[in-house]
Every structure is written in structure tokens, then in C-alpha cells.
Amino acid sequence: MNKKKRRLLMRTIILVVLASAVSYTLYANFTKEARGKITEGDQAPNFVLQDMDGNKHQLSDYEGKGVFLNFWGTWCKPCEKEMPYMENQYSKYKDQGVQILAVNVGESDFLINKFVSEHGLTFPILVDEEKDVQHAYGIDPLPTTILINPEGKVEKVITGTMTEKDIQQHLESIKPQ
Known part of the structure; x- marks a missing residue:
């Protein structure tokens, strides 16, 4: 040739x-709109993620409880703003059948641990290293919160920052009767 x-x-x-x-x-x-976008009324996809202590959390383990599923990043200023509000409300609602699960998407343990200790967070911080759960739920942008009722159905999808009053009202809305 x-x-x-x-x-x-x-x-x-x-x-x-x-x-x-x-x-x-x-x-x-x-x-991308047609793929994996969770909407109100959908059954929330089950997942298994580890928290910062290595404990596994499976969404189906929380059946019978309301789940406030928050997707966030340490670099996200709106996420940082709402974290103290979530912590305040978690202490009030954790014994009322409502669970907050904060899913960090794709960041290092070092950054997450630093953020958690700076903000004194006590609710479970789950790590979605490969962003599989983020993609399964069609999450974009951050922060996005999925409200899941005790039957495992999506009640509401919230994008953007919430006030403490918003968070309190949302937790109240998914509290078991």
C-alpha cells in the first residue's frame, strides 16, 4: 500500500x-430525559450503599418509614446551606419513623469526612462512588431530594436549596400515620 x-x-x-x-x-x-428519571408516584428503586462507617444501607430496609433521600456534594454551596437544617430536623424526626439518608455522589472519603465533621452531621451519609444510584434516580442537579413514603413510593422530587421550614414540612409529609 x-x-x-x-x-x-x-x-x-x-x-x-x-x-x-x-x-x-x-x-x-x-x-437523557427518558432514562432513569424518577417522578412522583413511581416505586423508589432499591439500592445498597455504605455509610462512612462501612455499614450497608438498603432502601428496602426502611420500608414502613418515610425516607428523605438527599443527593449532595461537598463543593455544592446550596447543599452546604441546607445540611444544618437537615441535622436539626433529623434530631426531631428520627424517632418518629422518618429517616434522612444523604447520598454523596462520587467524592473521596477524606472530603466527605471533613465536611461531616465541620457540620456535626449525625444522620447516615452514604457514598455513591460510581454514581450508580444518582443515575438510577436520574439526579441532576445537586442538591436534589426525593421524598419516599412508608410504602416506598416517591411522593415528591425537590431540586435546589430548602429552608429549615421546608425540610420540616417535607419530613412531616412522609411521617408514617
Whole structure:
């Protein structure tokens, strides 16, 4: 094969690879709304994640309780703002059949532990290293909170920062009767 034909073949291969990448990116962006987006009334997908102490938490273990499932990151200022409110309300609602689970998405244990100790958080901090649970729930942006009733159904999906009063009202809404 002469030099000209080899160069043409290489350019064609590169062009095909680039066209494939662009096509996949467009497909992924246009179909992301249809994939894994949790809505009110859906059964909450079960998951198993570890907390910062190595304990496993499975969503189905909380059946019969209301679950306040919060997705957050240490870099997220709105997340940081609502964490003290969540802590205050957790101390009031943890004995009333409501569980707060805060899922950190893809950060190191060092950053998470630093954040938890700075804010004095006592509710379970779960780590979604591979972002599998984030993707299963279709979470974007952070913070996003999923309110799950005692039967395991999604009551509400909340994106953005909440006030302490908002959090209190949401916890009250998923409290078992």
C-alpha cells in the first residue's frame, strides 16, 4: 500500500471514530430525559450503599418509614446551606419513623469526612462512588431530594436549596400515620 492510500485510510478511520462519538453524544443528550428519571408516584428503586462507617444501607430496609433521600456534594454551596437544617430536623424526626439518608455522589472519603465533621452531621451519609444510584434516580442537579413514603413510593422530587421550614414540612409529609 502506498503512502497516499495509507493516509486516506487513517483519515477515514479517524473521521468514522469522530462521527461515532458525536452521534453517541447527541443520542445520550436527547434521550437523557427518558432514562432513569424518577417522578412522583413511581416505586423508589432499591439500592445498597455504605455509610462512612462501612455499614450497608438498603432502601428496602426502611420500608414502613418515610425516607428523605438527599443527593449532595461537598463543593455544592446550596447543599452546604441546607445540611444544618437537615441535622436539626433529623434530631426531631428520627424517632418518629422518618429517616434522612444523604447520598454523596462520587467524592473521596477524606472530603466527605471533613465536611461531616465541620457540620456535626449525625444522620447516615452514604457514598455513591460510581454514581450508580444518582443515575438510577436520574439526579441532576445537586442538591436534589426525593421524598419516599412508608410504602416506598416517591411522593415528591425537590431540586435546589430548602429552608429549615421546608425540610420540616417535607419530613412531616412522609411521617408514617
